[in-house]
Structure formats: structure tokens, C-alpha cells
Amino acid sequence: MAGAALAAPDPQYVQLRVERTGPHELKLSAGDETAVIPFRVLVEREPAGEFLVYGGLLAAAVLLVGGLLTGATARPGKAMALAAGAAAGVTVAAMVIVFEPLLPAPPPDGAVPTPPPSAAQGRPYAQARVETVPARPEAGEEFTLRVDLIDGSTGRPVDDLTAHHEALAHVVVTSRDGRYFRHVHPLRTRSGRLEVRLSAGRPGRYRAHAELEREESGGQLLTADFTVGGNANTSEKAGAGREAGVTATPRLQPAAPVAGRPATVELNTPAGVRPWLGMTGHLLTREQDGDFFGHVHEMGAPGARVRFTFSFPEPGRYLAWIQYATADRIVTVPFTVNVTAPGTR
Structure with missing residues (x-):
């Protein structure tokens, strides 16, 4: 099955038909x-309670009719037994109607199989x-x-x-x-x-x-x-330099962050910032001479700045990049951070 959609600024949709779940x-x-x-x-399964409700009501109706016919033929004992069965059927149906909303819904057809208890962790x-x-x-x-x-x-x-x-x-x-x-x-x-x-x-x-x-x-x-490998291609941008039109400089508090302690990083942003990848802003850091990599987000709504709180794990020099999105591009602002050891002045 195939469909086609043309690229456009607004989302484009294609309707597909599938014949099975899973x-x-x-x-x-x-x-x-x-x-x-x-x-x-996925297809939602009919709740098992519906079968009990309709089954109980059907059984009650059959037993009630049987009790009436039996009573009409002057057999009161059997008639009472059938009437009791009808009452039991109605009771079962009523209890299912009352308690079924409190029971967990069954998984839909096509759902991922439930992991065994050994995989619960x-x-x-x-x-x-x-x-x-x-x-x-x-x-x-x-x-x-x-x-x-x-x-x-x-x-x-x-x-x-x-x-x-x-x-x-x-x-x-x-x-x-x-x-x-x-x-x-x-x-x-x-x-x-x-x-x-x-x-x-x-x-x-x-x-x-x-x-x-x-x-x-x-x-x-x-x-x-x-x-x-090969030779340097001077015609290609390196990709991490300050972008044209971006003049704001990240501000750190404290100015010299201390390893293991929270630091705040702020950057003024222009009007029209929009969420990108579900977040207003992204701060990515990498220890220049080590393996550490960090990635945190601005959790607030778009405004005049993005603000991050981050704890650098070890003293040293870190490479960092702040990213945010405007209407037509992703802006990347690179900078470096020198992190001091606790007790250093």
C-alpha cells in the first residue's frame, strides 16, 4: 500500500488502510x-463484562418464562426454583454493571505483549x-x-x-x-x-x-x-561558530562554576522563539579532554531569554552550545566554560 504527500510548511496527511492489528x-x-x-x-476489545451482563439477562428471561409456565401447570416448587435462578441472573448482571468500571480495561488487540514478571525491572x-x-x-x-x-x-x-x-x-x-x-x-x-x-x-x-x-x-x-581523512575543505563552515546576527553572550552565575555545584546559564533571545523538540532551549556540554557529555533543557515557555541550571561534574574546560529555534532556523551559540575545583579561589 502506498501514498504520497508533498512537502509544505503545514502538516500534510495521507490516509492508509490496514487490514489487521499488531x-x-x-x-x-x-x-x-x-x-x-x-x-x-490497536483495536479496543469488547469488555468481558458485556458478555456476563447480556448472558445474565438472557438466562434470567429464559428462567422467568420457564417459571411462569411451570407455575401455570400447578408445579409451585419447580416454579420457585426457576424464579430464583432468574433472580440470580439479574443479580449477576447488576453486579457486573456496578463493578465493571472499577476493573482495569483489557489490553487492545495488537498491543505489545506484557513482559513477564522477571522483566519487570x-x-x-x-x-x-x-x-x-x-x-x-x-x-x-x-x-x-x-x-x-x-x-x-x-x-x-x-x-x-x-x-x-x-x-x-x-x-x-x-x-x-x-x-x-x-x-x-x-x-x-x-x-x-x-x-x-x-x-x-x-x-x-x-x-x-x-x-x-x-x-x-x-x-x-x-x-x-x-x-x-583527506585535506581540509576551507569552503565548508565548521558548524559551531557564532551565527550571523547573534550578538548575545551566555551569562554564568557564578562566573566561575564550581565542580559538583549548580550553576545557572542564561542567554537573551530574540522575539519569535518557538519550541524545538518539545523544549524552548537546549544546553549541550562536553568535557574538552574527557568523555563527559551533558544535555539539559529550558523548561519554561518561550520568552526574552533561555535559562538552564547545570552541575559540571569535574573541574576543567568544557565546550558548550545553546540551541533554540526561531520561525525559520535553529540558532546555535557556542561558548566555553572553565570549571574550578571546590575550595579554589
């Missing part, structure tokens, strides 16, 4: 890129294999960053990611010096596989951080490095 896959193609999106078709973290296609991309050329997710307990592809902040996964790719920065959202191209296309203008070592969540489990951060 898991399905929706394949979306735009140009030479294809995403495969899993979804489930959640699924294990996914194991990831990260690679680039080609294996060693050249500077200035497009390449694919591929993430294959495996369940370590079963060896099978992980195909139960749940959308968080409006995406199945958030991938942040940075160069060692932070001049290159990309915050992207890969496509699911098959079971257990996520892919996103990138290009980097300079050779060197790059680090990818992927944030994801599994059903019945918590958030997980995956980290992997890859290398870009």
Missing part, C-alpha cells in the same frame, strides 16, 4: 533517503556498533553515520526505541576542538539500525554521542569515535 512498518522516502518507522494498529541497555560508510570518509564529502543496536541478553536487534523529545534518538557529533558541531536525528532504516548523513570539512578525530530510550527502560548515552 506491528506494522511505514516506509517514508524523500529523494534518495528512506526511513522505516514501526507502528502498531526493565530491559537491559542496548549495545551499539557505530561505523561510517565509507569506513574512512574524506573531508568535504558526504558520509553515513550508522548505529546498529543489539540487545546483549538476546543478541537480536533492538527495535523497541521509544520517542523522547520528539525523536527516536538524538545524535551530537563534535570535533576534538569543538569547532565542528552537529545535533541531528537519525532515521531508522531497518530493525535495530539508525543512520544519518553528515559531512565534515576538516580531517581529524570526531566523537558521536547518541541519546536514546528503550521501552520499559531508562535513557541511555552511547559514545563512539570515528576519523575523517
Whole structure:
């Protein structure tokens, strides 16, 4: 089954017809890129109480008619027994009507099977294999960053990611010096596989951080490095410099944050800021010489500024980026933070 929708500023819809409940896959193609999106078709089950209600009323009616006929033939004992059965049927139906709303609804047809009690504490973290296609991309050329997710307990592809902040996964790719920065959202191209296309203008070592969540489990951060070869492409922007028209500078309180203690980061924003990925603003941080990566949000409504509270775990130099959205673009403001050790003056 296929449908088509044209790209437009407002959402476009295509109506599809499915014939059965349960898991399905929706394949979306735009140009030479294809995403495969899993979804489930659910149908609410009729509550079991309806069968008892109608069954009880039917049995009561049959028994009542039988009691009347039996009484008419001068057999009072049997008539009383049938009348008692009719009363019992009405009682059962009435009790079901009263108590059924208090009972949990049955799962709909096509729902995900309920995990056994042994899995009540959640699924294990996914194991990831990260690679680039080609294996060693050249500077200035497009390449694919591929993430294959495996369940370590079963060896099978992980195909139960749940959308968080409006995406199945958030991938942040940075160069060692932070001049290159990309915050992207890969496509699911098959079971257990996520892919996103990138290009980097300079050779060197790059680090990818992927944030994801599994059903019945918590958030997980995956980290992997890859290398870009070739010669520097001076015609391509690094991607993390201050954007044209952005003059505001982040303000920190205290000005020299202390490791392990909350710090506040504020940035004035222009009019017309809109939520992006479900949030007004995003603060992403990376320890320049270490593995730490942090990602927090402005939880309030859009206004004249974005404000974040964050605790840097260790002293040292951190690379940081604030992102927010306007009507026509995503604005990225890079800066650095020098974090001091407790007791340092």
C-alpha cells in the first residue's frame, strides 16, 4: 500500500488502510533517503463484562418464562426454583454493571505483549556498533553515520526505541576542538539500525554521542569515535561558530562554576522563539579532554531569554552550545566554560 504527500510548511496527511492489528512498518522516502518507522494498529476489545451482563439477562428471561409456565401447570416448587435462578441472573448482571468500571480495561488487540514478571525491572541497555560508510570518509564529502543496536541478553536487534523529545534518538557529533558541531536525528532504516548523513570539512578525530530510550527502560548515552581523512575543505563552515546576527553572550552565575555545584546559564533571545523538540532551549556540554557529555533543557515557555541550571561534574574546560529555534532556523551559540575545583579561589 502506498501514498504520497508533498512537502509544505503545514502538516500534510495521507490516509492508509490496514487490514489487521499488531506491528506494522511505514516506509517514508524523500529523494534518495528512506526511513522505516514501526507502528502498531490497536483495536479496543469488547469488555468481558458485556458478555456476563447480556448472558445474565438472557438466562434470567429464559428462567422467568420457564417459571411462569411451570407455575401455570400447578408445579409451585419447580416454579420457585426457576424464579430464583432468574433472580440470580439479574443479580449477576447488576453486579457486573456496578463493578465493571472499577476493573482495569483489557489490553487492545495488537498491543505489545506484557513482559513477564522477571522483566519487570526493565530491559537491559542496548549495545551499539557505530561505523561510517565509507569506513574512512574524506573531508568535504558526504558520509553515513550508522548505529546498529543489539540487545546483549538476546543478541537480536533492538527495535523497541521509544520517542523522547520528539525523536527516536538524538545524535551530537563534535570535533576534538569543538569547532565542528552537529545535533541531528537519525532515521531508522531497518530493525535495530539508525543512520544519518553528515559531512565534515576538516580531517581529524570526531566523537558521536547518541541519546536514546528503550521501552520499559531508562535513557541511555552511547559514545563512539570515528576519523575523517583527506585535506581540509576551507569552503565548508565548521558548524559551531557564532551565527550571523547573534550578538548575545551566555551569562554564568557564578562566573566561575564550581565542580559538583549548580550553576545557572542564561542567554537573551530574540522575539519569535518557538519550541524545538518539545523544549524552548537546549544546553549541550562536553568535557574538552574527557568523555563527559551533558544535555539539559529550558523548561519554561518561550520568552526574552533561555535559562538552564547545570552541575559540571569535574573541574576543567568544557565546550558548550545553546540551541533554540526561531520561525525559520535553529540558532546555535557556542561558548566555553572553565570549571574550578571546590575550595579554589
